[in-house]
Amino acid sequence: MDAVFSNFDEVLKAFGLTLGLFVVSGIGSLIWGTVLAVFRVGPVSVLNKVAACYVTLFRNTPLLMIFIFMAIAMPRLGYTFNFIEDVSIGGWQVSGFFFRSCLALTLYTSAFVCEAIRSGVNAVDLGQAEASRAIGLTFNQSMRLVVLPQALRAVVPPLTSVQVALAKNTSVAAAFGIAEATATMRGLVNQNGDQLYGIFIAFAIGYIIIVEAISFSSYAIERRLKVAR
Amino acid sequence: MRFTRSKALVVTVGLALSLAACGDAGSDDTETTDVDVAENAADKFEDGTAMKELAEDGSITIGVKFDQPGIGFKGATDDAPKGFDPEIGKILAADLGIPADKIKWKETISANREPFLQEGEVDLVIASYSITDERRAIVGQAGPYYVTGQQLLVRSDSDIESIEDIKGLDVCSVTGSTSLDNVKAEGAKPRGFDTYSECVDQVLDGTVDAMTTDGAILLGYAAENPDELKVVVDPFSEERYGVGYSPDRPEMCQWITDTLEKAEDDGAWDEAFEATLGQSGVETPDAPALDECA
Numbered sequence: 001m002d003a004v005f006s007n008f009d010e011v012l013k014a015f016g017l018t019l020g021l022f023v024v025s026g027i028g029s030l031i032w033g034t035v036l037a038v039f040r041v042g043p044v045s046v047l048n049k050v051a052a053c054y055v056t057l058f059r060n061t062p063l064l065m066i067f068i069f070m071a072i073a074m075p076r077l078g079y080t081f082n083f084i085e086d087v088s089i090g091g092w093q094v095s096g097f098f099f100r101s102c103l104a105l106t107l108y109t110s111a112f113v114c115e116a117i118r119s120g121v122n123a124v125d126l127g128q129a130e131a132s133r134a135i136g137l138t139f140n141q142s143m144r145l146v147v148l149p150q151a152l153r154a155v156v157p158p159l160t161s162v163q164v165a166l167a168k169n170t171s172v173a174a175a176f177g178i179a180e181a182t183a184t185m186r187g188l189v190n191q192n193g194d195q196l197y198g199i200f201i202a203f204a205i206g207y208i209i210i211v212e213a214i215s216f217s218s219y220a221i222e223r224r225l226k227v228a229r
Numbered sequence: 230m231r232f233t234r235s236k237a238l239v240v241t242v243g244l245a246l247s248l249a250a251c252g253d254a255g256s257d258d259t260e261t262t263d264v265d266v267a268e269n270a271a272d273k274f275e276d277g278t279a280m281k282e283l284a285e286d287g288s289i290t291i292g293v294k295f296d297q298p299g300i301g302f303k304g305a306t307d308d309a310p311k312g313f314d315p316e317i318g319k320i321l322a323a324d325l326g327i328p329a330d331k332i333k334w335k336e337t338i339s340a341n342r343e344p345f346l347q348e349g350e351v352d353l354v355i356a357s358y359s360i361t362d363e364r365r366a367i368v369g370q371a372g373p374y375y376v377t378g379q380q381l382l383v384r385s386d387s388d389i390e391s392i393e394d395i396k397g398l399d400v401c402s403v404t405g406s407t408s409l410d411n412v413k414a415e416g417a418k419p420r421g422f423d424t425y426s427e428c429v430d431q432v433l434d435g436t437v438d439a440m441t442t443d444g445a446i447l448l449g450y451a452a453e454n455p456d457e458l459k460v461v462v463d464p465f466s467e468e469r470y471g472v473g474y475s476p477d478r479p480e481m482c483q484w485i486t487d488t489l490e491k492a493e494d495d496g497a498w499d500e501a502f503e504a505t506l507g508q509s510g511v512e513t514p515d516a517p518a519l520d521e522c523a
Contacts, residue, residue, distance in 0.1 A: 072427060082436075096436065097399075098418060168373040174404050175427075176418035177437070186340060186405025186421075187310040194367045 001198035003188050014184035017205050020098070021170040021180060022210070026163055032106060033113025036142055040114065041121050053115065058111035063104070065174055071097070071176040097177040105173075109166045112181040114219035116158040120151030153225045160218035164211050181206060240405050262500050264319045270326030275356075279478040283352060284325040291318040292337035292351035292473075296424055297505045298449035300357050308332050314355040314444075316501035317374055317472070317489070321353065324488045339405065343368050344480070346475050353485075354473030357443065359407070369478070371485035372471030374498075376517045378464020382443040382451060384432060385459050389439055392465050398438040401428040408442045411466050425450070433457060443468055445506050452508070470519070481523035490519055 004011055039051035058066070074080070084099040124147050132142035174183035185203040189196055248475050271284035283289050293314045294301035303310040310330070321328050337345055337356045343353045346368045358426050360370045383389050383402070389398075396416035402408040404421030415418045422428045431437040439468065443466055451458045472489075474481040491515035492498045502513050 053440045072430060075431070075436045078432070081435055095399075095418070174421065176425040177399075177401065177422060177431075179419055179421060183404045183421045188341050190407060190482060191361075191410070192363055194363050196340075196344065 001195065001202055003192040003195045004199055004202040007188065009029060010184060011181075011188075011202070011206070014179060014181045015181040015194060015210070017098075017178060018170050018182075018206075019210065021101055021105060021173060021178070022163075022167045025109060027168055027189065028102065028106035029109035029113050029162075030159075033110040034117055034148070035119035036110060036114035037121065038148075040118055042143075043139060054127075055111045055114055058108055059115070060131075061108075063108050063169055065183065066108050067101070067104045067172055067176055068101045070107075074100070101170075101173040101176060101178050108169070112162045112165070113159065116155050116162055117148075117151060119157060119158065120153075120155035123149045123154045137226060143180045155226065156218055156222045156225065160214060163218075165216055167210050187209060231260075240456050257344055258285045262316060262319070262497075262504050264323040264329070264497065266323045266328045270324065270371065274484075278480045278484075279352070279475070280481065280484050283327070287327060289325065289327050289353070289395075290333040290335055290351045291315075291322070292335050292342060292345050292354040292356055293318065294356045295340045297427075297434055297446050298453075299445055299508070300443075303334075303357075310455070311505065313375065313505040314357065314470075316505055317492075318353065318355045318505060320492045320497055320501065321355075321472070321488055324484075324491075329444050339403075344476055349475060350476070351403075356466075356490050357446075358473050359468045360471040361391040364473075368476050369474040370471035370484045371522065372489065372519060373469035373473065374472065374489050374519075375445075377443040377468050377470070377472040379411055379441055379466040379468070380447055380460050380464055381459055381462045382429070382432060382447040382460055383438065384435070386458055387438070387459075387461075389461055392462050395439060399436070400439045400441050401437045401453060402441050407441065407468075407510050408466075412441050415465075418468060424473045429458075443518075445511075448506075449507050452490060455481060471520075486503050486522055 014050065036051045036054060040048040040055075042048065049145075080096055081099050082096045084094050085096055087094045128144055128146055128150065130147040170180060171182040173180055174186065179187075181203055185199060188199050192199065232259075256423060271281055274281040274284060275490060291312050293312075295303040295310055297312065300315040301310050301312040303366055307334075307349050309315065318332060320438055322329070322332050335351050337344070337351065338356055340358075342354045343364065346354055354368075358364075358370065360373055365372075381395070389395060392415055395412060398417055399420050400412045400417040401422055402412070403421040403425060404423060406421075409419040409421055417439075420428075420431070422431065425440075425442065425446060428437070428440045432440045433454075440444060440450075444460065447460045451460050465466075472485050474485065491500075492501075494517065498516045506511055
C-alpha cells in the first residue's frame with residue numbers, strides 16, 4: 001500500500017471529487033425526484049404522464065448509456081455545457097466534465113428517488129389528504145404540509161439505498177474525463193503493478209467509508225423521525 | 230466447426246469482393262508479414278526450459294492490446310490482431326517453430342498484464358508494455374524492441390506548439406495511463422476516457438484541447454483524419470516497450486533478447502515496422518539496442 005500513502009494527497013483529492021459528484025447529484029436528484037413524485041400523484045393528467053414517461057425512460061436505461069449520451073453525444077450535437085466553466089466555487093473551477101457527469105447522475109437517480117417517494121405517498125392514509133382538503137387546503141398546501149412530511153418519513157430506508165447506489169455509481173464517471181477515485185486507482189495500479197492488491201483494498205475501504213457515513217446519517221434521521229406507534 | 234469456417238470464408242470473400250467493388254476502400258488495411266518458421270525448433274533448446282515446452286507443445290499464448298491502431302488492434306470482424314506488437318509476437322513464435330495461426334492471442338488491458346504473467350494465463354505479454362523498475366520487480370521484461378515517446382494530437386487549427394502551451398488546458402488519454410500523469414505534471418487538466426477513439430472524438434468535438442499518448446498511436450489517428458488533426462510537440466517522455474515473461478521462467482530473457490537481436494539484424498524488424506507503424510508515413514527508425522539479461 002506504499003503507493004497509496006506516498007500519493008495520499010492525490011487519493012484524498014480523488015475521493016473529494018467522488019464526494020463532490022455524490023453531493024451535487026444527491027441533492028439534485030432529491031429535488032428533481034420529489035418534483036417528479038408530486039407530478040405523478042398530482043391532479044394534472046399531462047404532468048402525470050410526463051413524469052411516468054420520464055421514470056420509465058430513465059429507470060430502464062443503463063447509467064452508462066446516459067453517460068455516453070451526456071458526455072459524448074451531446075458535445076457532438078453542439079451542447080458542450082462549457083459555459084459552466086466561468087463558474088467558480090471557492091477558488092475551485094467547475095469543469096464542463098463535472099457538470100455533464102452530475103447531470104447524467106442526477107437525471108438517472110431522480111427516477112429512482114421519484115418512485116421511492118411515490119411509494120411513501122401511497123403509504124399515507126387517504127384520510128389525511130381528504131381531511132386536508134376538507135379544511136380548505138389547496139393541493140400544494142396539503143402536499144407540502146400534510147402528505148409529503150409523512151411520506152418522506154416512511155421512505156428514509158429506500159431513499160438511503162438509492163443514495164448509496166448513487167455514491168457507487170459515481171465511479172462510472174472515471175471513463176468520462178473525471179479523475180475521481182476509480183480513475184485515480186487505475187492510474188496507481190498502472191504505475192505500481194507490484195502493489196495491485198494493496199491499492200484495490202485501500203480504495204475499497206474509501207468507498208466503504210463513504211457508504212457507511214451515508215448509512216449512519218440515515219439511521220440517525222430515521223430515529224429522529226420515528227413515529228411512536 | 231468446418232461449417233462455421235466455410236461460412237466465415239464465404240463472408241470474408243463476400244466482404245473482400247464488396248470492398249474491391251468500392252475501389253481502393255481496402256487500401257488502408259494493415260498488411261501482415263510472412264515470417265519463416267523454424268523447423269525442428271524444439272531440438273535446439275535444453276530440456277526443462279519454457280522454450281522447449283512451448284516448442285514441443287506447438288502453440289503459444291501471447292497477450293496483446295486490441296485497441297491501439299498500429300501497435301495492436303483487433304477490429305470486431307478480424308480473426309487476429311494486427312500491429313507491430315503482434316508482428317514481434319510472430320517473430321518470437323516462429324523461432325519456436327510455431328506458425329502464426331497456432332498463436333493464441335489474448336487481449337491484455339494495462340491493468341491485467343502482470344497478473345496474467347504471474348498466473349500463467351499468457352506465456353508472453355507484448356502490449357505496448359513499457360519497461361519500468363516496478364514492473365521488473367515482479368515480472369520479467371526483455372527488450373526494448375521499440376522506443377517511443379509521448380506527443381500531442383490536436384486539431385489542425387490549434388495554437389498548441391510546445392508542451393508549455395497545455396498548462397490549464399484539458400488533455401485526454403486513457404483513464405489510468407502514465408501519459409495522463411505526465412501531462413498533469415506539465416500543468417494540464419487530465420481527462421481520462423475508456424478508449425483512445427472516444428478521446429479522439431473529444432478532440433474533434435472541441436471538448437478537450439488535445440489528446441496525448443505514445444507518438445506512434447497518435448500518428449495512426451492523424452493519418453485517418455489528416456485534414457482535421459495533427460501531431461505536435463517533440464516527444465517528452467521515453468517509453469521503452471519490452472516483452473513480458475513469467476517471473477518463474479527467467480531463462481526466457483536470453484532467448485527473447487537473442488531472437489529480437491537476430492530480427493533486428495536480418496531485417497525482419499524493419500519489415501514488421503514498415504507493415505504496421507510505418508503505414509502512417511513515418512520513416513523506419515533504427516532498431517533500439519537491447520538490454521542485457523540480468
